Amino acid sequence: MKAPRPAPGPAPRKPRRRIGRGALMLIAALFASSALVRFGSGFALALDSAEATEPATETAACIDDQGVMALYTEVQTRERKLAERETVLSDRSKAIALAEKRIEQRLASLVEAEQNLAQTVTIADKAADEDVTRLVTVYENMKPKEAAPLFSAMAPEFAAGFLSRMRPETSAAVMAALDPKVAYTISVIMAGRNAGAPQN
Numbered sequence: 001m002k003a004p005r006p007a008p009g010p011a012p013r014k015p016r017r018r019i020g021r022g023a024l025m026l027i028a029a030l031f032a033s034s035a036l037v038r039f040g041s042g043f044a045l046a047l048d049s050a051e052a053t054e055p056a057t058e059t060a061a062c063i064d065d066q067g068v069m070a071l072y073t074e075v076q077t078r079e080r081k082l083a084e085r086e087t088v089l090s091d092r093s094k095a096i097a098l099a100e101k102r103i104e105q106r107l108a109s110l111v112e113a114e115q116n117l118a119q120t121v122t123i124a125d126k127a128a129d130e131d132v133t134r135l136v137t138v139y140e141n142m143k144p145k146e147a148a149p150l151f152s153a154m155a156p157e158f159a160a161g162f163l164s165r166m167r168p169e170t171s172a173a174v175m176a177a178l179d180p181k182v183a184y185t186i187s188v189i190m191a192g193r194n195a196g197a198p199q200n
Contacts, residue, residue, distance in 0.1 A: 136165045139174070148177035156182070160189040 139147050139162060151159045151174060163171045163186060175183045 132162075132165070136162055140166050140170045144170070144173035144177045147174050151186070152178055152182050156185045156189055160186045160193070164190050164193070 163174065175186070
């Protein structure tokens with residue numbers, strides 16, 4: 001019978017590597033470069049702020065690059081053109097506003113003239129209607145034999161207008177005293193006046 005094997009003990013520890021001098025040098029170099037970057041950025045900011053405080057004329061005078069000067073000239077040209085266009089647009093808008101104001105004034109004048117004309121036409125129509133009513137009254141008071149020659153001399157349309165406004169018995173008496181051809185023509189005109197009117 002074999003002898004039992006002894007229980008395994010803890011594994012032997014590997015010796016730790018010592019941090020070499022190279023790693024320390026690398027960390028020191030990183031700190032130094034970080035300090036240099038911070039110092040350089042602060043110096044650059046100080047230079048930028050100092051340049052920003054210089055007058056604009058000195059800055060423009062320091063520009064020597066031809067490309068930058070050409071770009072600056074082009075920007076100035078465009079700004080001038082834009083200013084000219086703004087002036088033109090402003091003048092046009094003022095002209096349009098003035099034209100609109102004149103058109104509104106003319107429209108107001110036309111509306112007023114139309115109203116005056118409508119009033120004048122109404123007055124003239126009323127006066128003409130009153131004149132025709134007076135003439136109808138005159139013709140109605142005449143004897144049919146005396147009125148017949150007047151109606152024979154009138155244009156048939158004109159005579160038909162008077163006879164249609166007269167009382168039916170008086171109109172009939174005047175028509176009876178007229179020449180039959182004239183009376184027939186006037187009758188046709190009087191009958192056809194309302195032929196095209198709607199029946200309902």
